[in-house]
Amino acid sequence: MSEVCFICDKPLKESEVVVVYRGMKILIDASVERNDKFFEYLKDKQSVTVHVQCRKMYTRKSSIVAAKRQRETDQGSTFTISPPHTRARVSEPDFNFKRYCLxxxxxxxxxxxxxKAQNVRRKIYNVSTLEFKDSILKVAWTRSDDVAKAVIARIEYEFDLVAAEAKYYNNFYFILL
Structure with a gap:
């Protein structure tokens, strides 16, 4: 038995502990979702002893989301790109312009x-002209980097971005231009 909690790396004597047997899969799933490499430690274990509060916090969905967000912030990613949604397959859903930044x-x-705090808020705009798509495509084709390719893949086959109620973050608009 380990003398420290693998989650917080503090001695097990500090607070109430629990021996996890049946919940190992939940801990492993939480580790995989957090991408924190603890699953490599956990996969060979029959059981682990951890602090009760650490286990609750570690497996809580909102804590996992916060940990992912913190990891992205720590990695310094100022401009992350989700993979472009293409229409190559019928089973794959179209890009949802109403919900996601184009x-x-x-x-x-x-x-x-x-x-969010006012100094970190991002301004969201709706596409309001038909010419918007053409001007963005023109800039994207001249840039032809990963960002531009992702934008092209999203908007190229959408005829009317105004009718699709497309949204975008203003700061990314200026990054593209």
Missing amino acids: FCGDEANEEAEKK
Whole structure:
């Protein structure tokens, strides 16, 4: 038995502990989702002893989401690109312009932005002209980098971005231009 909790790396004597047998799969799944490499340690174990509060925090969905967000922030990714949604397969859903930013692919949720501190909020705009698509495609074709290719793949086959109620973050618009 280990003398420290693998989650917080503090001695097990500090607070209430639990021996996890049946919940090993949940811990492994949480580790895989967090991408923190603890699953390599856990996969060979029959059981582990951890702090009760650490286990609750480690497997809580909201904590996992926060850990992922923190990892992205720590990696310094200022512009992450989700893979472009193409229409090559009928079974694959189309890109949802109402919900996601057409430039970065992140969810464009005004309510979520309002909950953030004012200095980190991103302004969300709706596409309002038919010429918008043509001007973005023109810039994207001349740039032809990964960002531009992702944008092209998203908007190339959408005839009317205004009718699709396409949204975008203003800061990514300026990054592309």
